[in-house]
Structure formats: structure tokens, C-alpha cells
Amino acid sequence: MVTVTRARRRSPVLTPSGLACLSVLPTINLTAGCLHDCVYCYIRGYRNYPGESRVVLYEDTLERLRHELRPGQPKPRAVYFSPSSDLFQPASEVLELSHAVLEFLFSRGIGVAFLTKGEIPDETMELLIDHADLVQAQIGLITLDEDIARVFEPHAASLRTRLWQLRSLIAGGIAAAARLDPILPTLTDDPEALDRQFAALAQVGVKRAAAGVLFLRPGIIYWLTRRVPRDMLAPLLAAYREEEAVMRGAEYPIQNLPSGRRREIFARLEKAAEAHGIRLDVCACKNSDIARGSCNIAGAWPARTPRAAQPALMS
């Protein structure tokens, strides 16, 4: 049972992101909240989090977007969906709006980069493939273990569907990568399981993947302790009790896994990825102490000619 409440926006549709790897593109959220209810999701700690299985749908998105991109206004080369939600949530109202917004952006020659853990409707998959050169996709897949997925991503698409979608996107000519984020220490970082996971990704044609390790916030710990069974939760949280893993930050404090443990995990991931011919990108935004470069979440967009170049976000 999901609840979709409709509301009008109080702020612009195209929004800059605070994350360095997303700073090159404007971002769009179609909803506040997300119906996938991933237990590790950082939006659970946000002030506007509407609760589990509830979203607020911004019903005036298309009308506002038309206005923000009216003739004479700077046109971004691409936009990113979605820093705090998902384009393909299990509710027809959300999926219809997603399709309409994508159609509008493509009609204006604007590209889209997205990360999803949802099921892409057939009609929207066709739309994406018809505009393959304007699409860069990441499909989130943190594990191949159904039990872990059911606990941590209760309403996301099945693992089989996500693998199938990767195959369809790649076969359709879309630059599509897998995203193993977050890796859950002690639960999804076993070398054999990672090897099986990268083998499955290689089988559907994946050549590129990105990864990040779970970080904790007070709001995330609150939900983990309520939704994750003890036999999974105890070893997971124990990994964060080491001396170095202290909470940092004021408004939304973050607790990261100690750098040594993260290094070990990324080394394991790299080894498994390489064995299957997949290039692995580590998110440097969340691992500035041990990684360099981008996790490619915003995709790679060709530079515009100087005449068409736009300032800041719009370039």
C-alpha cells in the first residue's frame, strides 16, 4: 500500500546539487520521499521525509520545467535524476510524470543521466532507447542475494529485472553502468559473492561499474535498527564501531567506515571487476581520503562549442 500526495513546488525544478560529482549538471526530483524504501537511504534523515511508502509528487513539474526552459533561457546539455528520489518508483502517477518529463527533455535535445533501482516501464524503455545518444544510465545493484535485497531494498525492482534492464539498455545502445552502492560491510563484500555479481554483470554486457561503501547517519541508524534482522544488523554495525569511525559534521553528521577497511573492500571489488573485464569507479566524493576521480554518476557529456556554452550549471 503506497500513498501518493500531490503538491505544487515551492522552489525551481532544476536544482544544483551539493555533491561534487553531480555539480556539473542540474538535478531534478519528481517526488519528496521515495517508494523504494531502501533502509540505508540518507533521505530518511531529511526534514521533508514523508515516511515509508509515502511520497509527495510535484504535480506542476512539467509546467514549471517548460517555464524554466522557455526560449531564451540557458539550456543544460543534460539533467540528473534524482539526488533524493528515483524516476521509476512503483506508482503509476510517478511513472507517468517521469515519462512525460523525459519526453519533454528529449524534445528539447536535453540529455538525461539517471540512477535507478526501479522497474522501467516498457514504453519508457522504448523512449530511452529511441534517444540513446541522450541517455546515460546507472542501475543500482548492491547484491545478488535475494534475502539481503528484500530487507534493504524492500520495494525496489527484483534483482533479475535490474539485470534484464541493464541488458536491454546496453543492447539498445545506451551508455549504462551498474552501481554497487552502498556496499554493506560484512554482508555484501564477500570475495566469492562479488565475483558472482561481476560475472552476472559481465554476462549482460556491463563494462563499467561504480561503487561506494555504506555511510551512517543518525537517521539511517534509527531505521536500520528497526528494519534489519539482528543476525544481519549486529556484524554490520560492529564494523562501524572502530575508533576511527566517528560521526563527523553538524546538521547531517556522517560516520564513514575506517579508511583501511574501505581500501580493503575497494581492492576486493577492483579484483572481482577486473576478472570480468569491468572497469570500476570509486566515488571520490564520499572517499576523498582514499580515492580520486569521479564515479561517473552524472555521465560524460561532450563539451559544447564556445558559442553555445552556458554559465555554471548550464554548461
Ligand code: SF4
Ligand atoms: S531508490 Fe534511491 S532514493 Fe529511493 S529509497 Fe532507494 S536509495 Fe533512496
